[in-house]
Amino acid sequence: MKKVVYSISKFNKFGSNKMSGVGFITDKDLVIACVSQKGNPYIRVFEDCVKNCHAIQGRDGEFKGPHYEIREVEFEKNGSYETREIEVEYSVWYKLVD
Known part of the structure; x- marks a missing residue:
């Protein structure tokens, strides 16, 4: 795992959300620490x-x-309740940290 500084933006019809901070990158995944709206910490894997x-x-x-x-x-x-699949697009930027 390598340490990175990251910025992830999510765009949709309601605007955009941006997350940034320090995370880790494996051979294929970006792993970051997040906090939910209720204040609970969790690990997010892209x-x-x-x-x-x-x-x-x-x-x-x-x-x-x-x-x-x-x-x-x-x-x-x-x-009644129905379920649909939607596609969410993110813009990812990261820089390797020594």
Whole structure:
């Protein structure tokens, strides 16, 4: 595992959310520590995001790229609940820290 400084942005029709901090990268995953809205800590893993990231030209140790996840969302329709799959897109940037 290598230590990195990261920035992850999620874009949707309601705006954008940005997370940044210090995390770790394995051969294929980005692992970060997060805190839920209720204040509970948890570990977030962005699986296979390293393969989509490419080196930024002229900047040593910096990488960026897109990351996509499929999520199941449950919603109410006509008094019953339905589940749909949606695609969530993230923009990932990270820099290796010595």
